[in-house]
Amino acid sequence: GQQRSIAGPVTGSGGLLKVGQGDVLLQGAFGAEGASVSDGRLLFFQGSLVNLTHLLVSGTGTLGGTANLQAQRLTWSGGTISGSAGSTLRLLGVGVNASALSGSGRCLDARQLTFAGEADWTDGDLCLRNAARLAVDAGAILRVTPAATTALKNDDASAVQLLVQG
Secondary structure, three states: OOEEEEOOOEEOOOOEEEEOOOEEEEOOOEEOOEEEEOOOEEEEOOOOOEEEEEEEEOOOOEEEEOOOEEEEEEEEOOEEEEOOOOOEEEEOOOHHHOEEEOOOOEEEEOOEEEEOOEEEEOOOEEEEEOOOEEEEOOOOEEEEOOOOOOEEEEOOOOOOEEEEOO
């Protein structure tokens, strides 16, 4: 696949940046409302927090980079969410904007995924690797619907970390 590096700002009103294949590296301000990656990689390298309304990760796509991310809603049905040690993805949505985790082949790599609103994990496995962590803030809700394919597992020698606040 091809690699595209964008150093300037990405802006849009009601827009969704879609990555279907190849690599997109974002280094400037990101002003689009959401992002979708189904194959290929979407990497954020901003020095400040990146706010998104909707984030979609599916197929064999990878969402990553060193930037801290915050989204109202995450729909995660496959692929990898990665980051550098200490980087976070914070989910804020509630009600109809609750995040949805389903499907198999999902992996969290080195980044912390923090549930600060509501999320539903309906099926599929979720692997954690390279000291990745799941955190549930006080007052947040992570609903897990047990199914034959629902599993939280480590994909390397690091311990699985699930942090539940207050």
